[in-house]
Amino acid sequence: MIPPKPASRPDRVSLWRYMQLFRRDILSAQPARLYRAWMAEFRTPFFRSYLMNQPDLVKTVLKDRPDDFPKSDRIGEGLRPLLGNSVFLTNGETWKRQRRIIDPAFEGGRLRETFPAMWAASEAAAARLPDGVTEIEEQTSHAAADVIFRTLFSIPIENELASAVFHEFRAYQRSQPILNLAAFVPLPRWMPRLFRRDTRASAARIRALITQLVAQRADEIAQGTAPDDLATKIMTTADPETGDTFSAEEMVDQVAIFFLAGHETSASALAWALYLLALYPDWQAKVASEAQALQDCDFGVMSKLPVTREVFRETLRLYPPVPMMVREATCPERFRDRDVRKGSQLVLSPWHLHRHTRLWDRPDDFDPARWHTENGKTCQRDAFIPFSAGARVCTGAGFAMVEGPLILARLLRDTEVTVVPERVPVPVAHLTVRAQDGIWLNLRKRQR
Template sequence: MIPPKPAARPDRVSLWRHARLFRADILSAQPAKLYRAWMAEFRTPFFRSFLVNQPALVDLVLKERSGEFPKSDRVSEGLRPLLGQSVFVTNGETWRRQRRIIDPAFEGGRLRETYPAMLDAADAAARRLARAAGQGAEVEIEEIASHAAADVIFRTLFSIPIEDSVAQAVFHEFRTYQRSQPILNLAALVPWPRRLPRPHRRATRASAARIRALIAGMTARRQAQIDAGTAPDDLATKIMTTRDPETGARFSESEMVDQVAIFFLAGHETSASALSWALYLLARAPEWQDRVAAEARAFGGGFSDLSTLRVTRDVFRETLRLYPPVPMMVRAAARDTVFRDRAVPRGAQIVLSPWHLHRHERLWADPDAFDPGRWSTDAGRASARCAYMPFSAGPRVCTGAGFAMAEGVLLLARLLRGLRVAPVEGRYPVPQAHLTVRARDGIWLRVTPRGNASANARV
């Protein structure tokens, strides 16, 4: 089965045309040759950009010499009103200090501790979807997935369900922000004086300010609970009470606002994208959907039982291959270097594209096909080792990668245990990249009960 993919642009277009396409959707703005090229160079009047697909070059940038290729501010500045100085946008010692405090919260043992809250959110999502199924509804599944992913974040981070009034306010503001924030703003495409504030849409700035105010209230209340000795033992408490092992310092409340913003953006936005596409792919592949449902009904429900969801995990891996939530990452060359005998000047933008790497014609067999079976083959595993990075790689690999995989597999299993999803004729999703890979007009599915299985039952 070949799922939808954006049409590539012609190989040659004007700079102005390319800039307009890029701002609208970075996926369809790219030429088809990038699905088979090892490297491509793009020149503008203001900077040079190199997209690298060759596995050795990807490893060099992300792993072997990662310190020479810090995060580029051309993308991160667009997110600054919301994320401030969060771990997603910082570099150097600031980033290392933040990771020393954050990483312990996502270690294996902590994932086991947060699992019950994740399971509660998954079951709540299944009940909400079952109510729609009982009415024979056609549902916009991205909305359902966003709700579910937000519930997971709030339950595991702050021990509150999505129904909490503050959680509801943050959730709705994030949806407003997602619609108003392009992946690149004007300052990403032209030189911008450091002493001048970057231009941002008024709606984006206002939405970011409202989100940060809500998060600030949540972190202040949690700090008061910590001081009083009444704080729940969740991720927020763990992060707010962890000291940097080198300096002994903890995050200030303002720093914690930055970190919570990226936890929600990364943990909610990316998880919702992946879950939506996984449900759509299974709607188009009913034989795989039936296998996931059968596995889900046999699932014991405990954290250790997640390892039995092998088919579901392969489906989710394949979804992340075809629709990586973050389709491109941008680094900056900190000094002059050479890629494939070509000079790469200091300041050049280095683009690493999971979207192209995961569909590369020289690295994957039948790269555009949905085939979860590839993950149980030697060839598929070999391709994954050199050409699969949905959570980045190297020192800056997503600290919540294990959390995200457990969440995605669990949500898929719980949603499909008692429900069946099918495509809606005439509604074909077109992938577009803004903050994450979403569908241009949403993803519409018909949801019905699956036989006599109860979507509301709790194992």
């Protein structure tokens, strides 16, 4: 049984048809040949882009020469109303300054400190699960948002402000396409960007709510009553080179991306993991067996969930939450005997790289045991980038690899999930890889 993936378009379509498909869904807009190509070129009247699947080329762009291949501004245009100048969108010295302030909050030792908040969120998520046929993406979105609020601001999602942000974000997530017109046409800087009215309004409401949270925390820091959580850590950390801390507006930008990256991506991965385990009950039984170790809030319990971690990693391979990343060439290059002009877009696609037929054994199969094979070990090193890689690797990667397996195991400790045969989810790319009409599962309490 092969897990679902989108149908591919024909190799040749008109630019107009491609743009229509791209705006509807970035995944099904791509031709099947990308699953076996080392490099593919796309030409438009406005710019050229190159999809790169060869591991050496991916390494060059992400690890060896990241300053020569900054993030493309075209992709960020669609997210700027919400994210402002957050670390997700910036480049150069601005980005380096932001990472110097943010990174200390996510160092290894902090994971142990944030674990009780993750544990509380996982317990709350398990208690919320209903019986019967359920749309599971809504449940995992709720759980992931709860983790963010508890670890960042020490408040549960039931808090009035936290709840308001969560519900506004659900509206924003469905109204925001992954790309807007600026991704296709290099608009001049002076030309106004066009966004859907509801998208811009929703982003403004989210930022207003986050501004309240940041202002409250600034007051608590000034009074010496702030909890020692991620928000306090970030707001009080000074850039070691300049001594500056984030301004209130800068902190709003960063909280917006923490919520987007930490909530959207985790919710996507958790929902697909639960679907895969419903599809493969033998693996679900192994996870449920491991999950019996989850009785006390102890960070050491994570060492008792090796199978759950492998299942989560395999989910990130098949359904990477961020399916494509775009970089820009700042100087002329030559890759695989192709001349790449300055300003060209370089597309790095975890979606295609993780399913590449010339790299992976049985690339479309769900097989968490693959990580113990030679092929799996090689591909994990060279062709597995769910959190990007190199200097711009997601600062919360370690956080996600604790949160995801913990919540997955906790939910399955007490609940059994089975598929709804007539509702097979179709992956599409919104802000992250979600299901076109949701992921529907049948839930029932597990018999111990």
